[in-house]
Amino acid sequence: MPLLSVDRVSFKYGEQWVLRGIDFEVEKGDFLGVIGPNGSGKTTLLRIIDGILRPQEGEVRLEGTEIGRLRRDALARSVAVVPQYSALAFPFSVEEVVLMGRSPHLGRWRFEADRDYRIAREAMEMTDTLALAARDMESLSGGERQRVLIARALAQEPRLMLLDEPTAFLDIRHQVDFFDRIRALNRDRGLTIVAVTHDINLAAHYCDRVILLKDGRIEAAGSVEAVITDENIRRAYETRVLVDRHPATGSPRITLT
Amino acid sequence: MTRFFLFISLLAVPAIALSVASRIETGKAATPLRVSRVCVLLFGVFAAVAAMAAVTGPHRIDLIALLRQGLAADTSPEHTIVFSVRIPRILLAAVVGAALSTAGAVFQGLLRNPLADPYILGVSGGAAVGAVLGIIAGLDILPFGIPALAALGSFAAIVLVFGVAGRRGETPSGTLLLSGVIVNAFCTAAIMFLISTASGTRLHGIMFWLMGDLGLAESGQALLGAVALLAGFAIIYLHSRSLNLLVIGEEQALQLGVDVEKTRRVLFFAASFITAAAVSLSGLIGFVGLLVPHLIRMIFGSDYRLLLPASCLFGATFLVAADTLARTALAPSELPVGVITALFGAPFFIYLLKKTEAGRCRF
Numbered sequence: 133m134p135l136l137s138v139d140r141v142s143f144k145y146g147e148q149w150v151l152r153g154i155d156f157e158v159e160k161g162d163f164l165g166v167i168g169p170n171g172s173g174k175t176t177l178l179r180i181i182d183g184i185l186r187p188q189e190g191e192v193r194l195e196g197t198e199i200g201r202l203r204r205d206a207l208a209r210s211v212a213v214v215p216q217y218s219a220l221a222f223p224f225s226v227e228e229v230v231l232m233g234r235s236p237h238l239g240r241w242r243f244e245a246d247r248d249y250r251i252a253r254e255a256m257e258m259t260d261t262l263a264l265a266a267r268d269m270e271s272l273s274g275g276e277r278q279r280v281l282i283a284r285a286l287a288q289e290p291r292l293m294l295l296d297e298p299t300a301f302l303d304i305r306h307q308v309d310f311f312d313r314i315r316a317l318n319r320d321r322g323l324t325i326v327a328v329t330h331d332i333n334l335a336a337h338y339c340d341r342v343i344l345l346k347d348g349r350i351e352a353a354g355s356v357e358a359v360i361t362d363e364n365i366r367r368a369y370e371t372r373v374l375v376d377r378h379p380a381t382g383s384p385r386i387t388l389t
Numbered sequence: 390m391t392r393f394f395l396f397i398s399l400l401a402v403p404a405i406a407l408s409v410a411s412r413i414e415t416g417k418a419a420t421p422l423r424v425s426r427v428c429v430l431l432f433g434v435f436a437a438v439a440a441m442a443a444v445t446g447p448h449r450i451d452l453i454a455l456l457r458q459g460l461a462a463d464t465s466p467e468h469t470i471v472f473s474v475r476i477p478r479i480l481l482a483a484v485v486g487a488a489l490s491t492a493g494a495v496f497q498g499l500l501r502n503p504l505a506d507p508y509i510l511g512v513s514g515g516a517a518v519g520a521v522l523g524i525i526a527g528l529d530i531l532p533f534g535i536p537a538l539a540a541l542g543s544f545a546a547i548v549l550v551f552g553v554a555g556r557r558g559e560t561p562s563g564t565l566l567l568s569g570v571i572v573n574a575f576c577t578a579a580i581m582f583l584i585s586t587a588s589g590t591r592l593h594g595i596m597f598w599l600m601g602d603l604g605l606a607e608s609g610q611a612l613l614g615a616v617a618l619l620a621g622f623a624i625i626y627l628h629s630r631s632l633n634l635l636v637i638g639e640e641q642a643l644q645l646g647v648d649v650e651k652t653r654r655v656l657f658f659a660a661s662f663i664t665a666a667a668v669s670l671s672g673l674i675g676f677v678g679l680l681v682p683h684l685i686r687m688i689f690g691s692d693y694r695l696l697l698p699a700s701c702l703f704g705a706t707f708l709v710a711a712d713t714l715a716r717t718a719l720a721p722s723e724l725p726v727g728v729i730t731a732l733f734g735a736p737f738f739i740y741l742l743k744k745t746e747a748g749r750c751r752f
Contacts, residue, residue, distance in 0.1 A: 182643075182644055183643075184640060184643055184644075203646075203648075204643060204646045204647060204648050204649075205646035205647075206646075207646070208644060208645050208646030209646070211644075212644070213641075213644040215640070215641060215644070218638055220636065220637060221497075221498075221501035221502065221503065221636050222497070222498070222503070222636055222686060222691040223686075223690070223691055224633075224636075224637075224690075224691050224692075225418075225690070227418055228418060228633075228690070228691075228692060229637075231418065232633060232634060232637065232645060233645070235630060235634060235645050235646055235647075236645060236646030238630070240627055240630075241627075243419070243420060243421050243694070244418075244420075249418075288645070
């Protein structure tokens with residue numbers, strides 16, 4: 133049984149269809165990239181997978197269970213989201229933010245136990261944020277904040293991790309650092325990843341499979357080499373591009389022409 | 390001399406206690422042990438301030454003699470002053486301060502807005518219209534006449550605000566904030582209209598109510614307020630961890646497993662309820678509900694599991710101290726306590742803001 137199946141999902145805001153007949157599956161251990169131009173429905177798709185939006189047609193199943201049947205806390209124990217960082221209204225320390233990842237595992241009255249502190253500590257070790265534990269979130273750099281958000285998602289002990297344009301505001305070095313860490317989690321720990329990104333080259337470099345969306349439909353899906361081609365990218369983005377091979381890795385590389 | 394000494398300690402005891410706490414407690418995660426430690430400390434401070442308040446006033450009280458007589462029924466004037474006048478008033482101040490501070494902390498978190506206070510969603514406006522109408526109609530001669538009308542007014546305002554803001558079972562924070570502001574503005578206009586038609590003898594009563602007045606406290610009122618506060622606080626505290634996540638953002642709270650709509654609804658109503666109870670019993674005491682949660686956050690951090698009980702206890706302490714100043718500073722005449730909370734609160738708050746680094750503070 134696939135870990136995630138998105139079964140002929142259609143979604144509309146008001147009268148406007150944003151997604152039509154989206155259909156794909158994600159196996160355990162996959163690293164799937166979702167790319168597409170602005171307004172193609174990438175983020176809407178992600179919000180349907182994490183249960184924030186309910187599709188009007190079709191359904192999303194997590195290991196066979198329709199996610200609408202799961203309670204929010206049960207869903208949060210299986211699916212974690214690494215969002216873009218947004219400013220906090222009030223100061224919280226790094227450790228407090230990472231411990232929030234334990235929240236879906238705790239009962240209403242319970243405080244974090246030793247086990248929760250240990251899991252949060254491991255998550256911070258894996259993301260090199262342990263040294264920042266006592267720091268205030270607002271005092272961190274963009275790259276550090278994004279690492280803390282990965283640590284929080286890891287503390288949820290999810291089976292599926294969703295990335296929502298997590299590197300949109302990071303420079304090249306931190307983009308690479310971010311995706312290196314995610315790929316290591318994917319390879320070494322078998323964590324399943326679905327990443328929505330604007331950056332076609334990052335998707336080509338890191339993902340095993342890619343879905344290309346255009347106007348709410350799947351334009352192309354499959355291996356990186358099969359999806360990221362001159363023709364597909366030109367059709368989806370309506371922009372002149374050149375796709376060749378990365379000289380070192382051999383993965384597709386796009387250049388504006 | 391004694392009175393001067395009492396005055397100073399009334400302010401110094403909480404300040405020193407918080408200063409010591411701010412040195413020990415910064416940057417630690419909230420554990421049950423830490424929450425109880427802070428609560429014990431703050432309860433000790435409250436008890437000390439309340440005891441000082443009980444013996445402070447125009448009439449000198451010999452505390453030793455009073456304690457020697459014990460709680461046995463006594464008809465001496467000292468006994469009557471302390472047990473029938475001052476203690477009910479202290480209890481009411483404590484309940485009102487605790488309720489406003491707790492509600493302020495909740496509203497700041499739910500609306501993710503540091504400027505939020507318990508009055509932001511129109512509860513105060515509705516209560517004020519009710520109370521002013523009652524004073525003009527001369528209902529202040531009835532026991533619980535004004536509080537009942539104020540409570541009625543605040544509940545009408547809550548229903549109105551949520552009715553205006555709600556759509557298909559959802560109440561977005563932005564819409565809620567706007568409809569609260571509008572209801573408050575409307576109520577202010579209504580109050581101005583009522584005041585301009587009121588006779589001179591009623592105006593004094595109206596003004597005192599609008600600026601907050603604990604002078605008519607009775608044990609019955611304090612008890613009623615305490616029951617409302619305990620019920621509301623229990624419901625709110627059950628959702629304290631969810632409140633932390635809501636502060637991070639509603640979407641992220643959902644992703645971390647919070648049933649956001651339900652939690653928000655429960656918290657809004659519980660916080661409005663304790664605000665309505667406080668306002669009905671004491672009038673509009675400003676600044677407490679804004680200042681105390683920020684002060685506690687600066688010292689103990691933003692975790693609501695600690696912030697809520699600490700705000701509750703320190704809010705009680707703060708208002709008891711402020712009310713003691715209000716009734717003794719210009720004795721035998723009294724100031725509205727709202728004047729004191731703002732006069733002392735605002736400069737102190739500015740001092741704290743200046744001392745704060747990245748939102749946390751040691752002073």
